[in-house]
Amino acid sequence: MADLTPEEVARLRRLDPAGVHAALIAAGDLSISAPLPKRVGDLRPADNAIDAVMWARKCDYNQSLGWLHENLGDDRTHERNVGKGEMSRDLFGSEAVINKLVKQQMDALGCSEARLTLMFKQADETIQANAETDTVTESDLENAASDREDKPGKMKTKFGYLVGKRTENGEKREKFFNTKDIQNSVGLLRKKNSEGMNVLITPMDNHAFYVLIDDARPITGSDTELPVKSWIEAGYKPCLALQTSWNSHQIIFRVPKEPFRRQGVTSGTDDQMFDRRGLNQFFTDLNQKHGDPRISGLRHGIRLAGYRNMKPKHARDVEGKAWSVEFPFIEITHAESVFCEKTMRDALKFCASDVVGNIEARRDAIAQHMAERASRDPDQPPPRTVLPPRGGVPPVKTMVASGPAPSPPSRAITSAPVERPGCASDQPAPRATLPPRGGVLPARNMVSPARPTPLERQIASSDRSYARHQAENAQKTAEKPQCR
Secondary structure (H helix, E strand, O other), X not given: OOOOOHHHHXXXXXXXXXXXXXXXXXXXXXXXXXXXXXXXXXXXXXXXXXXXXXXXXXXXXXXXXXHHHHHOOOOOHHHHEOOOOOOOOOOOHHHHHHHHHHHHHHHHHOOOOEEEEEEOOOOOOOOHHHOOOOOEEHHHHOOOOOOHHHOOHHHOOOOEEEOOEEEEOOEEEEOEEOHHHHHHOHHHHHXXXXXXXXXXXXXXXXXXXXEEEEOOOOOOOOOOOOHHHHHHHOOOOOOEEEEOOOXXXXXXXXXXXXXXXXXXXXXXXXXXXXXXXXXXXXXXXXXXXXXXXXXXXXXXXXXXXXXXXXXXXHOEEOOOOOOOEEOOEOEEEEEOEOOOHHHHHHHHOXXXXXXXXXXXXXXXXXXXXXXXXXXXOOOOOOOOOOOOOOOOOOOOOOOEOOOOOOOOOOEEEOOOOOOOOOOOOOOOOOOEEEOOOOOEXXXXXXXXXXXXOHHHHHHHHHHHHHHHHHHHHHHHHHHOOOOO
């Protein structure tokens, strides 16, 4: 576009790839599960915002610039970059390898800025949960050694420092590192790493949330395989997986921020605009089940690939070499610039009902239900819903009633035949048998006894009257005084 300055074009080119990816998904140009490829012909969508739009929208260079300027014209993340200058010397071979891994990691995360943290070798793991607060600025440590014991007294409770945080004119300000800044700092980072400090980055969640599983375990299958493999087979799409020590792994999922926005809230802090509390609860629950149960804090540091993990517990003795102890390198086991829809759906279950993602899910469910009703043949009756009986499941013949243990076999109420003087014995009255207590209940389809005929009812009534008359006479005879 002719009306854009070279500075604006350079800014658009350096836009956060995850933000551009999320904007393309929101515009309907990409599905949420579609990754940004590393290279398609001459385009590099995973690390160049202009190329990403050209690839996704199938447009030319000028149209891509116009779309970015229209949709992401207010993005100012580049203003917070450190702007680290290039090294004056040529890179060593090992430094070139490290920078290649750094670019691969940053492209997979899709962030244009990250917080860079150097952590002391003897850092207490219980303090690491408060990484954002228990740190000191670079200006406070300019002349300090890297060992924790040599720090001034005020730094005894600190675990590391933020490289981009400085004190200027009495105010603490923080700058963040993009890919170039981290690559241009390779000399400093290698020196600090060799002195025993761990190198971590925290991607800034301007357009995406990053869900980390620390000390990740396979979600299914054997513990002998790479954890990331089992997660991919289970339908998840991690953007990054690292082997952080001899047997430890980190898996990172990237989810867009917009589904977690509270409906109607367009301004304020992240905690006011997004349901970070629900997302943090999901993060904690996920790590308790499949990772480190002690971890806390959604925005968490990730180890930087190419550098060593200097925790003392990972030290190994080496024989026959110039050094006696070695520490593991951070290796990339999986990298892909992609959002994970399955992780997003799982996280939304922990969030409030008024976030955009849950509202859209309910709307989609209603629309699907209405579409199914509209597509149904009007001549066909609607699906029949079979409800259970009010009293629950009807008893069957073999069902045993609850209650105390069964008592003796049965109790019967029987009307014995009554003998009349000068008459033959009549048929006995119908016999009614009650089930034993705790015994078998009668089934619903059990056949009831036949109803007596009118003649049988008349005979039974006559028998009862005669028996009652006989009993009264016997009682009167017993009460009459006997003659002596």
